[in-house]
Amino acid sequence: MTTFDPSTEAAIARVRAEVAALHGELVRYGLVVWTGGNVSGRVPGADLFVIKPSGVSYDDLAPENMILCDLDGVVVPGSPGSERSPSSDTAAHAYVYRHMPEVGGVVHTHSTYAVAWAARGEEIPCVITAMADEFGGPIPVGPFAIIGDDSIGRGIVETLTGHRSRAVLMQNHGPFTIGVSAKDAVKAAVMVEDVARTVHIARQAGPLIPIPQQAIDSLYGRYQNVYGQAADARRTSS
Amino acid sequence: MTTFDPSTEAAIARVRAEVAALHGELVRYGLVVWTGGNVSGRVPGADLFVIKPSGVSYDDLAPENMILCDLDGVVVPGSPGSERSPSSDTAAHAYVYRHMPEVGGVVHTHSTYAVAWAARGEEIPCVITAMADEFGGPIPVGPFAIIGDDSIGRGIVETLTGHRSRAVLMQNHGPFTIGVSAKDAVKAAVMVEDVARTVHIARQAGPLIPIPQQAIDSLYGRYQNVYGQAADARRTSS
């Protein structure tokens, strides 16, 4: 059984509570069904992250059954919840944490409209100001990759590195989002479904009016730097 | 009044509680309106199954008003709930239990998107990885058959025998799903509506990218054999 110093234990406890609670937001916004979807959060100051167990009902998630992993996605032996398997997407989360040190949280869902764009392999164009604020441009598509090796994680990292968007639509699969914290990644998961739905519906009825690039840049810059309490919230983990 | 040995009585009590509770999942996921839809579960070790009463509000379902039937769909005389009629789909459930001994649960709904595919008599193509995981390929369509004889049950059994899918879209009618347990069949009912909706929406906006058969096979094989607690859950009844 692995032990940690008191400040790391305290950080682990905070991230366990945060990650468990944030799964409720996936349910609230209708992004998941049954046991699908998962949130993880990096433990600040340690090479660890906390993730949802595999195949457990959303009603039963609690801080103590969240699973603590190292950055290779290996469950920390003897830690609370370690008798269960972590989410089957754990390897992808771990790959992201290893390769994107600025990322504090990762979320994966099969939310309906985002998956619909992914099934066509089509990026979501930036035609609404809320999308310019939040993502700074289009939502990109990542490669087709199936579970079992590093290909999903690599696809996420290669697509999002240097990109303004915190969301990627993995082809035929669904959205992965990243953030400075687990909460920020959950917000991105909520927003990507919202814009996927809105732009889908808008385009069903006729051509969309593009937003000039300069306006997109201005909206994105302002939102990241000025937007009061929300900007603070992005920088903290709770 | 029929009596059973204590272990059968205990099994009946467990299945009554499970089937009553699982109806709540149909409501939670918006698969049913008013008194439509029904879940049944086989009593392990006995030629019996438990099913919802006909025309009773979802708010009023409880273990004691679930109805116990033999495998011909005849209500067990004197058993709790036997003063009511069982679901009008009981004959179809009974036919499945008689002809598919590996089936432990059956679910029927009129969920919106699954019925929409059924009204066109069109199978749902396998273009998203979650569908490959869960169903191993397309969701097939069963024949047009109306209530009153064995034709619905026969259509379900003929379509699903030897098929990877646990869901069939009965033409002009709606989905029936099967599982190793009632819970597993409910999961299939939730997932078939989810994929019916997602693939419908995806296709509205342009051509879909097929998933290579080899990838479908790989995803299905892994999900059935590896996927942690969920694989266990499929093999048990609670």
Added chain:
Amino acid sequence: MTTFDPSTEAAIARVRAEVAALHGELVRYGLVVWTGGNVSGRVPGADLFVIKPSGVSYDDLAPENMILCDLDGVVVPGSPGSERSPSSDTAAHAYVYRHMPEVGGVVHTHSTYAVAWAARGEEIPCVITAMADEFGGPIPVGPFAIIGDDSIGRGIVETLTGHRSRAVLMQNHGPFTIGVSAKDAVKAAVMVEDVARTVHIARQAGPLIPIPQQAIDSLYGRYQNVYGQAADARRTSS
């Protein structure tokens, strides 16, 4: 202030409670927003009906603020709730009660998909078995008529008299449903939105398979005459 004999008072009290509670079903199934929509119920054995007040929040509806009217739609003076105006659709409800003595309940909503068919003036074709069960064929369209005289009520009565359907889509306006009781009319309002949505979505993706008329007749006949507790429920008011 009008007074009634004790058995009529008791019947009024029962209908007040039933009509107040049934408005909750309109909310549960998402058929109404804000203060829109209304349910009424005939008082058995009297030339009276109970209807929702105008412009009152669904959260605030209670038996005592339901409004008692005579069959001309005139509020019974001095009765509980009579300080408020009845629903602005009261004249249409009253017209139905005067001209269709078999009707025990009337419901009006602006539910999304039913209104969508009404805005095109297009009847809903009977392509799903649940619709054959419940409505026995297509859902008809009624004339364009605006509030202020008997034209809405007359349009409902002329369209539904001799028709199997308990629902009519008033052109550019929305659905009105009738039933043997208020509960039965609410069930029809729930089901008409369900079939309006399902058939709309089905048709978006390709041609629909018709159901043979003989099968429609068989399903309708069976459902009206055989369907266990639900058939009972249609004949009673609670």
Added chain:
Amino acid sequence: MTTFDPSTEAAIARVRAEVAALHGELVRYGLVVWTGGNVSGRVPGADLFVIKPSGVSYDDLAPENMILCDLDGVVVPGSPGSERSPSSDTAAHAYVYRHMPEVGGVVHTHSTYAVAWAARGEEIPCVITAMADEFGGPIPVGPFAIIGDDSIGRGIVETLTGHRSRAVLMQNHGPFTIGVSAKDAVKAAVMVEDVARTVHIARQAGPLIPIPQQAIDSLYGRYQNVYGQAADARRTSS
């Protein structure tokens, strides 16, 4: 720290409570996600209005964290909640209050269907009677304008001045609604999404039947002047 006379303080307290509570209606009707959307209400008899803080969860909104602003959108120093930033849309609300003295409430959301029309820059045609009642004709589109100066507020005022509609779809952005009170503006926000959704869905399946202008005028006139308690509700703030 600014102080007010007792009657103004009482009015501020009432508007704080009203505006905080009305945000719940945006959640109830699914008009907002995360911290998006905002309601404000003018303080009767004072050059002040109350608005939501920026970036605060809907679960945490309460009268005491609503923010009090003058009609230039400047937070009243030392007032409760003034340690937070007001909604990032405060300047637009303030502009409306300065230029439309009859307006008592303003609401902004990114509700899905209204934004979809806005992304195409297309007004919503008046083809359903509920829309004639509530808005008296089509819902107009306002100019493309981005946050940072008076251009959003000016676009709202220029579009709605002299127009029957209380809602404007700001191009590529979303709906802003006004009302005689905050509640009335919230009702308009709920109704504009409802009609945006219904007309979108109606038009997907074929041509819509126009409503004659004379009937629109008649419905609008009656609804504004006759409609019982609701007409009262529009004139008051609670």
